[in-house]
Amino acid sequence: MARGRLNSGNAAEQDLPKAKINSKSLKQVVRLLSYIKPYRGRFIAAMLFLFMSSLVGLAFPQFLGALIDAAQGKHKFSFLPGTLNGIGLVALVVLLAQAFVSFFRVIWFVQVAERSLADIRRDTYFKLITLPMNFFSNRRVGELNSRISADLSQIQDAITTTLAEMIRQLILLTGGITFLIIVSPKLTLTLLLMMPVLVVIAVVFGRFIRKLSRQAQDKLAESNTVVEETLQGIANVKAFVNEAFEAGRYNKNLRDVVKLAVKGAKFRGLFASFVVFCLFGAIVAVIWYGSVMVNHHELTIGKLIQFVIYGVFVAASMGSFPELYGNMQKAVGASERVLEILDEEGEEVSINEADNAIKQKIEGNLSFNNVVFAYPSRPELTVLKDISFDAAAGQKVAIVGPSGSGKSTMAALILQFYHPQSGFISFDGKPAADYSLTDIRNQVAIVPQDVMLFGGTILENIAYGKLSASKEEIIQAAQRANAHQFIMSFPEGYDTVVGERGVKLSGGQRQRIAIARALLKNPAILILDEATSSLDSESERLVQEALEELMKNRTSIIIAHRLSTIREADKIIVLEKGHIIESGNHQELISNEQGLYRYLSSLQFEVG
Numbered sequence: 001m002a003r004g005r006l007n008s009g010n011a012a013e014q015d016l017p018k019a020k021i022n023s024k025s026l027k028q029v030v031r032l033l034s035y036i037k038p039y040r041g042r043f044i045a046a047m048l049f050l051f052m053s054s055l056v057g058l059a060f061p062q063f064l065g066a067l068i069d070a071a072q073g074k075h076k077f078s079f080l081p082g083t084l085n086g087i088g089l090v091a092l093v094v095l096l097a098q099a100f101v102s103f104f105r106v107i108w109f110v111q112v113a114e115r116s117l118a119d120i121r122r123d124t125y126f127k128l129i130t131l132p133m134n135f136f137s138n139r140r141v142g143e144l145n146s147r148i149s150a151d152l153s154q155i156q157d158a159i160t161t162t163l164a165e166m167i168r169q170l171i172l173l174t175g176g177i178t179f180l181i182i183v184s185p186k187l188t189l190t191l192l193l194m195m196p197v198l199v200v201i202a203v204v205f206g207r208f209i210r211k212l213s214r215q216a217q218d219k220l221a222e223s224n225t226v227v228e229e230t231l232q233g234i235a236n237v238k239a240f241v242n243e244a245f246e247a248g249r250y251n252k253n254l255r256d257v258v259k260l261a262v263k264g265a266k267f268r269g270l271f272a273s274f275v276v277f278c279l280f281g282a283i284v285a286v287i288w289y290g291s292v293m294v295n296h297h298e299l300t301i302g303k304l305i306q307f308v309i310y311g312v313f314v315a316a317s318m319g320s321f322p323e324l325y326g327n328m329q330k331a332v333g334a335s336e337r338v339l340e341i342l343d344e345e346g347e348e349v350s351i352n353e354a355d356n357a358i359k360q361k362i363e364g365n366l367s368f369n370n371v372v373f374a375y376p377s378r379p380e381l382t383v384l385k386d387i388s389f390d391a392a393a394g395q396k397v398a399i400v401g402p403s404g405s406g407k408s409t410m411a412a413l414i415l416q417f418y419h420p421q422s423g424f425i426s427f428d429g430k431p432a433a434d435y436s437l438t439d440i441r442n443q444v445a446i447v448p449q450d451v452m453l454f455g456g457t458i459l460e461n462i463a464y465g466k467l468s469a470s471k472e473e474i475i476q477a478a479q480r481a482n483a484h485q486f487i488m489s490f491p492e493g494y495d496t497v498v499g500e501r502g503v504k505l506s507g508g509q510r511q512r513i514a515i516a517r518a519l520l521k522n523p524a525i526l527i528l529d530e531a532t533s534s535l536d537s538e539s540e541r542l543v544q545e546a547l548e549e550l551m552k553n554r555t556s557i558i559i560a561h562r563l564s565t566i567r568e569a570d571k572i573i574v575l576e577k578g579h580i581i582e583s584g585n586h587q588e589l590i591s592n593e594q595g596l597y598r599y600l601s602s603l604q605f606e607v608g
């Protein structure tokens, strides 16, 4: 039982790191708060209502005091009616007003937070997907994902709850203390001397207990690792007859968990006794001293009760600050991480589709001019060393070479995923820098090795090549890509859902979908990253036919793994360790007895 409580708590929330709140971090938060600007009218109204409902909350002890005094025939509150019914009626009206105000306050805060958060989410997501490729090689997808989910949820909580709650508690605290002083400065002094000490002790104690419970949690996780390890390696455990050893290991861990949990329980018990003693002690002390004052006619009973309730208000808001502050720290940390993404330099891609339309046409002439390149994440390894070659419009150029020689890197450079450290790539004789990024990517298509299909219909997946394509265009592309027949063999045809929750397509089928996609895009330059995994001969024939169709009338750069498919290429470039060591057509290269191409060919088929 004790452990159940000890281990409770929202793990995900606990995991979010807290940040220091200082002027720099607050500036960051203010920047993020600028997302509230479009909804500021509603935000201000919500703040106003929050203010009002907190003030009305402060008025309730007044009503209670007035009611009790009125019951004793005393009329101490000049601004309220003197009769019991009169006071009750006013209280009811105020209550209704309070309910009304609270309703709108909550709704408006949520509306503002949801809308501005959706804006932040949209901007963060768009920034993420337009960041250069290099950004992604240094980060894990899970980490980026958590920024969009956990971090932004924390900020959302801060706007909807924490901020409002902090303001409310601040009003209750200052208002409460003010009323305490008005009711009885003497009693207030007694209370205020006790309270901060109690609150500080409670907070420090609470923190210590939380630390203990976290330790117990860690220990428990450790013991679970033992279970996991032994179950995974159960064959080993059995083969070595180590059951007793593992049981002993687990048992020791469990004993530690229990020890920690019991220690935690002791402190928890102590804490509970302390709270009960101090809390009730404080109340008893105040009531005792207050009663003495009532006896001496320094205070009415109504005022005493009022005082006790305000005292509870003040204590409760003092007690709520540490948690609110902790949440604020988490939100500040989350804001910093989100802003980090928003501040990154993105690629020049517009969020408006219309802006990304082709402005400068590319005929298909491509050349590499003394290109030298190392990945920014691994600057010490020069992947491409002084690469120069030309591909005239409509030509087929194949790139071959051992694994790791830099073939895919060349494709990444053509697509402008990265930029050379020296040298340049040009299209139709003009350096890539003279074109807009979207112009280049819109006119270059890639059929990758591993075709990624999105969870959607086959139709949607093909249309990814040209979002504006009509169904007829899509079907036509599928027919040219030898994909129509297999698509129609599914009961739902083009509306068949693919991916995790749908039909799983074979490698060859996925490739033909990718070819249909590329056909629809109709690029001037095509990059074919040949699949390494071999298909069966029928599937291979269908894919090869589709590829031939796709390569017609455009420049094709073929990253070839099977040399049989590139015999007809206009030019073959042989790459080794980032250098072009040979180039020419098949006949020329094969006649070089010492050449790498001839050697690679001999490994794959009889030299002809």
Ligand SMILES: Nc1ncnc2c1ncn2[C@@H]1O[C@H](COP(=O)(O)OP(=O)(O)OP(=O)(O)O)[C@@H](O)[C@H]1O
Pocket: 137, 375, 377, 378, 383, 401, 402, 403, 404, 405, 406, 407, 408, 409, 410
């Ligand atoms: N994102 C990256 N960051 C850092 N280094 C990379 C990255 N991608 C590839 N490399 C390195 O660049 C070199 C060339 O890789 P590349 O993928 O271009 O070779 P490849 O010729 O296409 O190989 P394969 O035939 O196996 O696909 C390799 O040493 C590889 O480790």
